[in-house]
Amino acid sequence: MLEIKxxxxxxxxxxxxxxxxxxxxxxxxxxxxxxNGSGKSTLSYVLSGKPGYEVTQGSVTFLGEDLLxxxxxxxxxxxxxxxxxxxxxxxxxxxxxxxxxxxxAQRRTRGEEEIxxxxxxxxxxxxxxxxxxxxxxxxxxxxxxxxxxxxxxxEILQMALLEPKLxxxxxxxxxxxxxxxxxxxDGVNGLRAADRAFLVITHYQRLLDYIVPDVVHVFAAGRxxxxxxxxxxxxxxxxxxxxxxxxxx
Amino acid sequence: xxxxxxxxxxAAEQSLIDMLDARLAAPPLGSARLNDLRQEARAAFADNGxxxxxxxxxxxxDLRAALRGVSPLAGDAAEPAAPSAFVEALxxxxxxxxxxxxxxxxxxxxxxLSLADAIxxxxxxxxxxxxxxxxxxxxxxxxNTGFLGEGxxxxxxxxxxxxxxxxxxxxxxxxxPGCIFTRILVVVEDxxxxxxxxxxxxxxxxAYLDNAVIELRLxxxxxxxxxxxxxxxxxxxxLGTLATTLGRETHYDLFVLTLGAALSRxxxxxxxAGHDSHMGVRGASLLAxxxxxxxxxxxxxxxxxCESRELFKTVLADRARGVFQGKIIVRPDAQxxxxxxxxxxxxxxxDAEMDNKPELEIFADDVQCGHGATAGAxxxxxxxxxxxxxxxxxxxxxxxIQAFAGEAxxxxxxxxxxxxxxxxxxxxxxxxxx
Numbered sequence: 001m002l003e004i005k006x007x008x009x010x011x012x013x014x015x016x017x018x019x020x021x022x023x024x025x026x027x028x029x030x031x032x033x034x035x036n037g038s039g040k041s042t043l044s045y046v047l048s049g050k051p052g053y054e055v056t057q058g059s060v061t062f063l064g065e066d067l068l069x070x071x072x073x074x075x076x077x078x079x080x081x082x083x084x085x086x087x088x089x090x091x092x093x094x095x096x097x098x099x100x101x102x103x104x105a106q107r108r109t110r111g112e113e114e115i116x117x118x119x120x121x122x123x124x125x126x127x128x129x130x131x132x133x134x135x136x137x138x139x140x141x142x143x144x145x146x147x148x149x150x151x152x153x154x155e156i157l158q159m160a161l162l163e164p165k166l167x168x169x170x171x172x173x174x175x176x177x178x179x180x181x182x183x184x185x186d187g188v189n190g191l192r193a194a195d196r197a198f199l200v201i202t203h204y205q206r207l208l209d210y211i212v213p214d215v216v217h218v219f220a221a222g223r224x225x226x227x228x229x230x231x232x233x234x235x236x237x238x239x240x241x242x243x244x245x246x247x248x249x
Numbered sequence: 250x251x252x253x254x255x256x257x258x259x260a261a262e263q264s265l266i267d268m269l270d271a272r273l274a275a276p277p278l279g280s281a282r283l284n285d286l287r288q289e290a291r292a293a294f295a296d297n298g299x300x301x302x303x304x305x306x307x308x309x310x311d312l313r314a315a316l317r318g319v320s321p322l323a324g325d326a327a328e329p330a331a332p333s334a335f336v337e338a339l340x341x342x343x344x345x346x347x348x349x350x351x352x353x354x355x356x357x358x359x360x361x362l363s364l365a366d367a368i369x370x371x372x373x374x375x376x377x378x379x380x381x382x383x384x385x386x387x388x389x390x391x392x393n394t395g396f397l398g399e400g401x402x403x404x405x406x407x408x409x410x411x412x413x414x415x416x417x418x419x420x421x422x423x424x425x426p427g428c429i430f431t432r433i434l435v436v437v438e439d440x441x442x443x444x445x446x447x448x449x450x451x452x453x454x455x456a457y458l459d460n461a462v463i464e465l466r467l468x469x470x471x472x473x474x475x476x477x478x479x480x481x482x483x484x485x486x487x488l489g490t491l492a493t494t495l496g497r498e499t500h501y502d503l504f505v506l507t508l509g510a511a512l513s514r515x516x517x518x519x520x521x522a523g524h525d526s527h528m529g530v531r532g533a534s535l536l537a538x539x540x541x542x543x544x545x546x547x548x549x550x551x552x553x554x555c556e557s558r559e560l561f562k563t564v565l566a567d568r569a570r571g572v573f574q575g576k577i578i579v580r581p582d583a584q585x586x587x588x589x590x591x592x593x594x595x596x597x598x599x600d601a602e603m604d605n606k607p608e609l610e611i612f613a614d615d616v617q618c619g620h621g622a623t624a625g626a627x628x629x630x631x632x633x634x635x636x637x638x639x640x641x642x643x644x645x646x647x648x649x650i651q652a653f654a655g656e657a658x659x660x661x662x663x664x665x666x667x668x669x670x671x672x673x674x675x676x677x678x679x680x681x682x683x
Binding site (some may be wrong): 048049050051052071072073075076077081082084087088090091092093097098101102103105106109141158162 | 633649
């Protein structure tokens with residue numbers, strides 16, 4: 001589904017990703033673990049098309065298409081979803097309006113018909129309660145006045161409604177207590193499917209107790225330095241990242 | 250000797266004085282009071298002329314330099330096509346300041362009178378015209394008073410709750426450019442309520458001048474919800490003055506939507522004359538091309554325990570320029586005043602300009618007042634967030650601009666009016682997005 005080859009990316013003059021190779025087949029959950037400042041979040045922004053991140057070398061192919069040639073909105077329509085580490089507050093845009101605009105914009109870009117109002121309302125009514133998103137939160141401005149946990153749950157609700165092919169979760173557990181973490185993880189696990197892949201970016205092993213990965217990569221100094229099964233996460237929990245952080249650079 | 254050091258009059262100033270003199274040389278219209286008002290206004294204009302940058306209240310809008318020439322007074326003209334409905338309302342149409350056929354089937358308590366008829370009949374309500382204006386010289390207001398003669402009087406009897414909204418559509422019509430001086434007096438007696446809409450429209454290709462003054466008087470316990478939509482033609486100059494005097498325990502909410510005219514200025518004089526009253530003065534200006542729109546407010550807390558809220562949102566594209574000046578004055582007796590003023594501008598282009606000048610003048614010691622002003626571009630992170638969910642850049646921008654302006658619109662109490670304003674915002678954005 002996703003194939004990254006020899007990716008180099010920078011912000012301004014600073015090279016952050018330095019020769020990354022990563023392949024994620026459909027249906028799999030890959031975790032990327034690494035120390036802070038290793039470029040994990042940069043990878044999520046490069047994949048989702050945030051302006052300001054310049055790819056200087058390498059390629060990213062998503063479902064056979066050159067992902068790097070697409071704008072952020074086209075990537076979303078193609079099936080990329082980034083759950084933000086810090087979801088953005090958008091005052092004045094009702095959550096409901098936002099969800100519907102996003103869904104319909106993606107459908108238009110793909111040449112599909114817009115969803116009807118009753119169908120959309122039915123869809124939201126079905127998904128929102130599973131994530132503990134109340135009617136009141138749907139009426140409010142996007143993420144405005146939401147707690148940290150509510151913001152993360154709202155990200156997962158968007159993911160559930162937009163039904164992306166590749167879900168990139170950037171530090172999905174940051175700022176969550178254990179109960180909130182379970183709700184988020186249940187939401188993610190409910191979306192696991194044979195035609196959908198996940199890239200879970202995390203600093204801590206804790207999240208991976210709840211979202212169990214198929215493959216774990218260790219990311220240090222801008223590239224993947226080790227790959228293994230889910231047991232690698234446990235090993236890292238004991239040894240830490242010290243062994244990878246400096247000598248890899 | 251009175252040393253008058255004013256520079257030579259501009260062509261526009263001279264034309265206006267000539268026109269005033271011609272008007273005043275004609276047989277007098279109405280009472281001695283009205284004629285005195287006109288003569289005083291003429292004298293004040295002859296002494297002070299049009300304002301320049303050196304006049305503090307007009308610092309960002311050099312009217313003297315902008316007004317190159319003045320066309321003759323606009324005469325009778327065919328009634329142009331009626332503007333599309335804003336909300337369902339009882340409509341009064343003024344063409345070049347002259348009321349067309351007035352609606353006949355008025356709800357109980359509502360009276361509509363053409364100003365010309367009121368003057369001919371020496372109507373007692375005329376006493377209220379220009380009886381509570383600003384102390385300082387105001388060129389736009391002085392000119393309007395000098396030409397006083399056309400317009401409308403709207404009266405709501407004590408206790409009457411007018412069920413329909415009343416719309417005053419002020420249109421320019423003519424094959425040539427012209428000047429309009431319109432005066433509107435709205436008197437809402439004790440305990441009465443009115444929803445009022447003012448609209449200003451004209452053809453895009455005519456460089457007309459529309460000088461419109463509205464004076465509102467709210468009796469004790471009255472409520473007025475007022476929406477003003479300035480959508481003048483693209484080449485027009487709009488000089489608007491709005492003077493509202495509030496009695497005791499009144500509720501007055503104004504929303505000003507500014508979309509049109511090459512150059513516009515709205516001066517709002519709001520005065521609390523009775524305690525425990527509320528005044529909301531809010532608005533949104535959407536400006537593209539080389540438009541220049543100036544909104545200047547004077548909110549005068551003359552008595553105790555009143556609340557004022559001012560919130561203006563300005564969206565600027567291309568080379569447009571927005572001006573917001575607001576002054577909250579809290580007089581010594583106005584204890585427990587609660588005043589909040591905010592002006593926010595969204596600049597969509599590097600060539601757009603916003604001048605913000607909020608001010609507080611406080612002479613009482615037990616008050617809560619605040620003001621603020623911001624100007625900036627759309628937030629990149631927010632824009633990326635929306636795009637990452639699939640919204641194309643233009644659409645994401647539109648949503649954010651709408652949300653920005655919407656924060657002022659949401660204070661409009663009437664849902665229908667709110668929707669009508671939002672529809673105008675959307676139409677403007679859609680036009681801009683092409």
